[in-house]
Amino acid sequence: MYPALARLIVAAGRYDGRRPVLDDLAYDDGDSPAIGLVPPGVSWAEVADHIKIAHHPLLVPLADGGGYAGAYWAGTRLLVADDLGPDQDEAVIEFREFLREHGEA
Numbered sequence: 208m209y210p211a212l213a214r215l216i217v218a219a220g221r222y223d224g225r226r227p228v229l230d231d232l233a234y235d236d237g238d239s240p241a242i243g244l245v246p247p248g249v250s251w252a253e254v255a256d257h258i259k260i261a262h263h264p265l266l267v268p269l270a271d272g273g274g275y276a277g278a279y280w281a282g283t284r285l286l287v288a289d290d291l292g293p294d295q296d297e298a299v300i301e302f303r304e305f306l307r308e309h310g311e312a
Contacts, residue, residue: 229257235266235299240306242266242277242299254278255285264306266291266298277302279311 232243243265245254254267255278264279275298277288288305291298 229253232263232265238303240264240303240311242302244295244299258285264302264311266295266302268295274298275302277305279306281309281311 229243229245229249232245234241234243236242241263243257243263245265245267247268249267251267254265257263258265258278258280262280264277267276267278268274269276274293275291275295277291277298279286286309288302291301291305
């Protein structure tokens with residue numbers, strides 16, 4: 208298991224279920240591909256479900272505040288780029304590079 212997944216799964220217990228999950232995602236679309244920016248506190252299950260259905264690459268803040276992970280659907284599996292930059296802008300740049308290296312952009 209990716210280390211980031213463990214931290215994302217910890218965040219699942221904090222989601223209150225009262226707001227629509229991933230309906231109001233902000234996107235960083237200044238470059239291709241557009242990356243969805245997941246707000247803090249969203250459960251890992253909701254992130255995975257959204258990616259499976261919508262196939263949007265998502266940038267997810269880690270539960271411990273230690274940076275970001277990027278997740279996307281490739282073929283028949285969910286792939287995660289963990290330990291991306293400590294701030295959102297740097298993490299988006301690193302995730303786009305990761306996607307390009309894996310033929311996703």
